[in-house]
Amino acid sequence: MMVKLGILVAVAVFLETVSAASLGVVYTEGGMVEGKNIRIGLFRRMDVFKGIPFADIPGRFEKPKRHPGWDGILKATEYRQRCIQVNLLMSDTRGSEDCLYLNIWVPHGRKVSTGLPVMVWIYGGGFLAGGSMGANFLDNYLYSGQEIADRGNVIVVTLGYRVGTMGFLSTGDSDLPGNYGLWDQHAAIAWVNRNIRSFGGDPDNITIFGESAGGASVSFQTLTPHNKGLFKRAISQSGVALCPWGINKNPRRFAEEVALKVNCPTDQNMAACLKMTDPALLTLAGSLSLSSSPDHPIVWNLFLSPVIDGDFLPDEPSKLFHNAAAVDYIAGVNDMDGHLFTGLDVPSVNSPLLDTPIDDVKRLLASYTKEKGQAGLDNAYSTYTLNWGSNPSKETIKKTVVEIGTDYIFLVPTQAALYLHAANATTGRTYSYLFSQPNRMGGIGRPYPSWMGADHADDLQYVFGKPFSTPLGYWPRHRDVSGYMIAYWTNFAKTGDPNKGESVPVTWPRFTSTEHQYLEINSKMNKNYVGQKMRMRYVHFWSSVLPNLPISFSE
Template identity: 35%
Template sequence: MLFDPCRRPQSVENYLLQIMRAVQLTVLVATTLLTTAKCHESIRVHTGLGDIQGIVQTIRNETVYQFRSIPYAEPPTGSLRFQKPVLHGGWSGVLDCTTFGPSCLQQHSILDKYLPNPNQSEDCLTLDIYIPRTLSRSTNRSVMVFVFGGGFLVGQSMLYDGSYLALAGDVIVVIINYRLGVFGFLVNPAQGLNGNYGLWDQRLALQWVHANIADFGGNPNSVTLFGQSAGGFSVSLQSIIPNNKGLFHRVIAQSGVVEGHFAIWQNAYTYAKDVGTALGCSNTTSYAKCMRDIPAERLLQAQTSVTQTPSVGKTLEFDLSMGPVVDGDLFPLPPSEMIKNQTSGSYLFFHSLDFITGNVDTEGSIFLSLLPSIAKEDNFNFSDGVPSDVFCHEIGPALLNAFFENEVNSTSAETLLCSAYRRADMFKQVQQTLNAYSDALYYTPTIKILGDHSEGNSSSSTYQYVFRRPIPDPSLTKGYPPWWQNGSAHGAELYYLFRIYDYQDNHIVTVPEQDAGLQTAILKYWTNFAKTGNPNSDDLPEWESYEAVSQKYCSMDTTITQEQHLYGSRITANYKSDDIEITANYKSDDIEITANYKSDDIEINANYKSDDIEITVNYKSDAFKITANYKSDDIEITVNYKSDAFKITANYKSDDIEITANYKSDAFDINANYKSDDIEVNDSLTSVNINVNKPTNSTQKREQDMNKRKIKTIDY
């Protein structure tokens, strides 16, 4: 099918797409390429690779030069599948870049009907360039390179029109495609498949920009790399690779940083085995050759099948379905460890870059589509909210495992998390559930990386933002539950960076004037930063830089303000590590918690206080020791845990019951004494037995059901 260079869909629609695939949630936030532009004559640029022909468009009475789908790499097919990309060798004659090429292979979705080109192909490693007003080598404009999100599974450059960003700041905007899903991230080191091909694609695109952008009037020494969600994780990861020095100079990581759990794919090796088994390659002489010989469409079908199949008998987990891994090449260590050593190349390169990072105010929105399946299994109506026991015994532990990478005593930590976020009211509990998800997987990693970058850094700038405006099209949140508070959902800022103006011109949605003003501001902040490393200018509210003590950030709402200590009423965190030290404070009307974590192995001190209960907990380990005291008007509990193997002594006393229990194990030994006015029991166990009590109420029934939970995996 041929595509008219001027062809665009007839109406404008910006949207947040949340795709829930069985037990998976993949969120793709994108902006369609619909525009009021008028097509004019073609334009030609001479490069070292050959001549390139683009098109000229008039957008809001200004000229934008567009070069679409320029190949930066050879097709990653045949023997180049599952390999690092190879730089494109150039062409003879004139390369026609007036139309958009195919997307990289991915699962089809409702987005297809909006695409100028709905086709897909393995041959997809291209980039698009947007140049404002004049096309001349002498302009020496700053360059902004955008990496889209989509859980490393979906997305394409053609969904994002860089014209408005280019015009707003007089910068050149480049938007890149990179390999996705199994094609971009399959890993099996024993077979020479090291993964991260999608990240290598991004890096090669940056090298292409560095070598060729001057031919388009760009300055290769003033390049800003920015991205959102999976794109945010990507640009943050690129920022700790020392060999990238000189390819870019500033970074904007939107809703994704290297300190976050979703920066690294935890289940990569298991997935490689499963998809290989599905395709009959696991037991072959050469897994790699077998996988390279599989037709692309069949490989994509197997990817979809494996990622949608739940694993029986597992608990709720939060992990990528696909993504980057520690490969021994780009990442010799986990990313957070790479920037721990202040003399390392990773740390020094990261500190040399001007850095903006931030979030929307309701990152937990991407968890919404998973709630119906949890509600079905746990027998509650999620329109009413979430029961506190479901949060405390299922969702909360999964968040802890994700946050601490399974390196924390889950039973003890669950007490901390449950006490901090538990609410009796289901409406309040679901809000706290979204807050906990946001805090653990987005906001806390953001604060951590800001501290990493700003501490002792006099060579570059650090800025934080929080975006607070909702998606402008109410039809996109029409199906949300009644407790949804219309916060700023994951990816909402993209509507402001990529053409919210078109809503006013072509769509039935009325955009308030203050939102148009906010778009002008965010476009200027982003492009000012791209040019100077400072987002400020005289026509904007001041955005103060971030530093670890004051923790100031820009709150982007209808009124732009400077605030500090992100969600300090909920959590304030300080991190320091030669292993790890964490101080966290939680405070609300119902509960106040102070927690300190320090580790040569681990030491934790926690205090809980409310009108109803006071708890003091101390954890210390050369092996494992825990002392806990609970006191209220109704109950007093003292618990001591100490282990060279395992020993627990517990005493419970109240007006109604007194219990003394001793647990000791070099296998398993339990002595328990129970006494009350009604019953006295003495019991001893000298072997390992499992006793399941018959549930006496619906809450206990739900807790037992949760012990049989199937795995649920989500992407952001």
Template identity: 35%
Template sequence: MVLIGVFSLLFALQHINALPVIDAPWGVVEGITNVTEDWTPYHAFLGIPFAVPPTGSRRFKQPQPHPGFDHTFKAYKYGPACLQALNLIGRSSVTGSEDCLTLNVFTPATITDTSNIPVIVWIHGGGFIIGDSFTYNPSSIVANGQVIVVTIQYRLGPLGFLSTKDHVSAGNYGLWDQHLALQWVKKNIASFGGNINSITLMGESAGSASVAFQALYSGSKGLFQRTIMQSGSASSSWAYTRNPLIYARQLAHKVNCSSQSDSASMIACLRTVSAKKLTAASWPMGNEPVTALAEFYFVPTIDGVFVKDDPLKLVNSQTYLKQVGLQNLDCMVSVVSNEGGLLKSLAKAADNLFHSSLSSSVQNNRFYRNTFIPKILQLYFGASSSDMSQAVGKVYDPSQSHTVNLQAVMNNLGDAGMVAPATLFARAHAKLSSSLKTGKKTYMYVFDHIPSFVIGHGKGMDHGEDLMYTFGLSKAYLDAMAKASPNTITDPDQSEKKLAHTLMGLLTDFSRHGDPNNAVQYGLQQSWPQFSEPGEHYLLLNTTMSVGSKPYKDRVTLWTQTLPRLLQAAQNQHHTTKNPHPNIVG
């Protein structure tokens, strides 16, 4: 064993001595060689600009492709994060740069430009307002799975998503950034040893919603062949806004640009404001704590081009899905067992911002039913009614006691934000590919596991915690978590590491074959069926593993069948009555 370790070290050191150089259509790129925590070498090409800096007159416009350089680009370090205000998570500071549109390519050290191996493009989450590419080190996935991973950055908050709801500033610039990065990958990744016909688009939370938005855009045809969506979809309650102009004007007022009456003058004024000042003023908007809990303001919007219509309508339209070619993709979606666990940190941040008591208020029955539920319904459907609110209360809080169980409130938030939208997307994809007999596959898994190395962890896995396993329980990632929350993280045991290895395996197997079964066959001891009607089977991912049917059936039925039916009934009554219906809010 000692000799094997010595040989591994010598092999790694031999690779580190030579800097990898790639001659791509974009230009010549020189990277670095590093080693994983188990001394497996890999190449990294960091901070490659794929777009011209979106600064000055280019602010609030679609990105333009970077032309490359006529000299060797030294891709030795990450580019800066895109500008973001961190007071969402309790810290009132702005970090990052407006010039941030870069990507990073990670490859196994053994491949050449003729290797032709699968590619995964990773889109980070963060509610479209925070996040970066360099938090995620995919070296374990790259080295163990023998795939290439590309991590990308895109504009966030108002710089990425401010919209005047007209041609002046249509919004969705962050989505266009992602799209341009995908075009860069398609044109250049073969030079790094990647297979341009085996590209998987993958993301978590807002990254997952971004994957859905890219898949629902007709211009994406051919840019990727598979999608992996972890905890989010285009129809998630927080993933798009119906009121972009309201927030654009509120922001303009905050930075003294509100005297401009028309969109063009307002945007011209906003271009003169420093990017940091704009970002700092963008959170929070308004003074309602419950709004800060459930809505992120500067997020994707319906522009008629990238986002053709209400995402809920698009996902439910088989005609539209066929038009954009969703049936030509393999699709895997996932959720964690306590998606709504995010509520605890969001409520705490809102309380800090507004000096409120939202953390406890959400458990007050009157507040929950009269304020919280209508707000979530308004975000998800664009309308609410008393019948809809009663239906939600009946599922999550049937006892109607004075105090609502916190887990019930978390489930309510998590289902509207993640569980129902993910299931709806998987259902739509499975139905389409089945009816057209394309042979493309749909899989779903629910990650239901309590991380044993997180001290004092509650029930289930909270939103975002699956990222620890996705990236192999890397020491750097866990150290960062421990630094953010001291005395909460211990060393993972072998069962935890095995679970992370299983997850990385099923992700890379799916990216390679469109089928994740090989990675779970020994632990599962049966096949993992595709997600399709009528069984809608999914993998329950934990240290034991099993196959289930119809995830969170009653709760998902509420959001996908009961509430749409009640909304339609309320709208029909509204349209056939002379006076506006008193119980519907549109």
């Protein structure tokens, strides 16, 4: 019996080897490329291409240009350098100006794939940092597309784009118009649209998705008039164009600060001088100040963001949603997205031994509502303390601080974007979610409090299937939530409906202008996790009550 089994296995392996599905050398507009073909299961293989150029080395503060091409076969087997950016400590730079490359994962069954849906990933990092491969731990890259591609049977593409000073510095006029990083993303999406058929993809079924500044970038890509027809669907995770950090309203002021730091004049010669300055010096000059307090929240230090340039963004984002009328759209947030930020502004939030003074709650709200002066603060404070009672617990006060940050920085702008998308949609469908799988660092003896929900960026590990690729680091419940997210995301990429395709635990209803329904995603989800009008009282406060208060001139 064992001998027979051994023969059968040997025959299966032989047959698989003989019929091993691989694209081999692929012809692209720039020339021929060859990736690496790997085995991912019986009769399942995958072609992985790393480091394909989608544009030429960009000119300083210029839009990207098409790549001139290459001779021979380009070996696309290694990630290329990320775009030049500050390191984590903001003390030095890493990366290169030669950074406009993308990576592609193509799954195959017994035959070479054709006509697969395509998912294009745009990374986050506050428009200051990040790379197409993501953080790396022991050669396990965060943004490896392998698990999504394999489990969802889609092609995954990850792209590089300029960040920091090199990607977003702007004088607010034609000298340095800004948005170079957004143009890079657009160039990559256009390259995928033109070339993905050669890799077995369907150019008429492309979904773009991203998180944080990448989620906002996805939102901007749906709103610009330059992407008509290039992609069909979009997913914004924890970031939309309407976020308070999404647009820099006064880019000139920050450009002058950068110029002074690198010894350039701030007159009509500023742009010419900046173009000739060492890229590392320029990058460091645009680094983020990490000092913050309830009176000056860290979210206000994000100066290097997109600008309304009259070209990529011809108007305020809220007035551009007609451009997304035919795009299917998912947008959502993590239930404690603001924790990463408010934990810096109000450090006592993470200390079980320290009380968080009620005064810190007031100071943070005063910062977020400062245009409206005392009336803004009074209204905000009464809204957030309505359920406190006369003697709120230490935990209640700390959670309120996190809720305030989450609402202001992420949740309310995302709801506003969903309203506008649904109101402007013609054929485009709209879906809303709240991700609430608790952070794995929360609990007794751990760095975060036991009441911790999902922090900013907690969703990434699940979307990219880490509980499957590094199983020892996770519990079965984490594999459940990862499987759910990959199924919803890839079903949506295939059909525009997250419920159609791989089986999902709960039917996710559409978000409409009247229903405002959303799905709460976590490992325990069932039909009771479909909700309506997410945090309505707070959304109403930030989007209706506060804007209608008179502006305070006492500042």
